[in-house]
Amino acid sequence: MVACQTAHALVGTGNELFLAVVIKLVTCHMPVGILHHQQQPTFAAATAPAGGESASDAGAASADADSAPARGKAIAQAKGCLGCHSVDGSRIIGPSWKGLYGGRTELADGSAARVDDDYLRRSIAEPNAQIVKGYPPLMPPSELTEDETEALLAYLRSLGGGDGKH
16 A cells, blocks of 8 residues: 545636645555556545535436436546546546447456346446456446436446447
8 A cells, every 4th residue: 555645626617617736645555656546536526515415416416307317427427437437439447338238248257248237237336246358457346326326327328339349
């Protein structure tokens, strides 16, 4: 373990965004020099509302309350999921979510899995249980409620899928 310093947060509303320096000493479990940026708070965490309201509650309030995919998108943004998973097909730290649902994905152990609700639920709760080939096992276990998980799954389904391997 090593102590790391985090030092960034975008703050502001509307067209008045600016960078505020936030220094916080955190305990880091990553080897020195490897992806320390993942230990930094997300934009949502740094700007979360006070008063006990969770980041996902704040995100869901700003989304269309009747749309599960919109709530799922807000949750993905609030929880920092989109820091590692793209929705446009680009490759970043984790697999892209674009076109993922309903397809098959090759796993690091050489097997393949159908990307359905069961696979995604397990990947969210136990991210190291089935590692996608070509990606590092860096995703932390999620602490989503059942409602948040359902909304996130609806968002993933809305991004299309079933068009091949990922």
